[in-house]
Amino acid sequence: xxxxxxxxxxxxxxxxxxxxxxxxxxxxxxxxxxxxxxxxxxxxxxxxxxxxxxxxxxxxxxxxxxxxxxxxxxxxxxxxxxxxxxxxxxxxxxxxxxxxxxxxxxxxxxxxxxxxxxxxxxxxxxxxxxxxxxxxxxxxxxx
Numbered sequence: 001x002x003x004x005x006x007x008x009x010x011x012x013x014x015x016x017x018x019x020x021x022x023x024x025x026x027x028x029x030x031x032x033x034x035x036x037x038x039x040x041x042x043x044x045x046x047x048x049x050x051x052x053x054x055x056x057x058x059x060x061x062x063x064x065x066x067x068x069x070x071x072x073x074x075x076x077x078x079x080x081x082x083x084x085x086x087x088x089x090x091x092x093x094x095x096x097x098x099x100x101x102x103x104x105x106x107x108x109x110x111x112x113x114x115x116x117x118x119x120x121x122x123x124x125x126x127x128x129x130x131x132x133x134x135x136x137x138x139x140x141x142x143x
Contacts, residue, residue: 021033041128100134
């Protein structure tokens with residue numbers, strides 16, 4: 001039976017699962033699915049960061065905070081996680097991370113309705129998963 005994920009650890013785990021699934025789909029030439037799931041890997045990781053931020057305070061979040069967390073917008077999730085300044089500094093210091101973010105930030109859940117080319121799927125996966133400069137690699141250092 002399925003279970004709605006709720007904990008930081010569950011978001012972290014599912015982020016890894018989605019990245020593995022995206023990689024598997026790339027190997028099967030299923031470009032659209034690979035693209036879609038790769039983006040969700042980042043979204044889930046950022047939501048784990050949001051939970052970490054909430055756990056670090058004893059203050060009540062702003063009125064719309066919880067509602068705002070129900071988004072697929074990666075840039076908004078970076079803001080909600082409190083990582084905007086850190087991420088800006090990291091991208092300024094690392095040109096490859098900056099380039100990878102330019103690819104990653106174009107991801108949207110709306111891509112499920114698009115025919116995605118191989119080059120797009122591979123570019124997103126690489127921008128996210130690059131071991132030294134990947135967006136997901138960076139996010140994982142903060143979750």
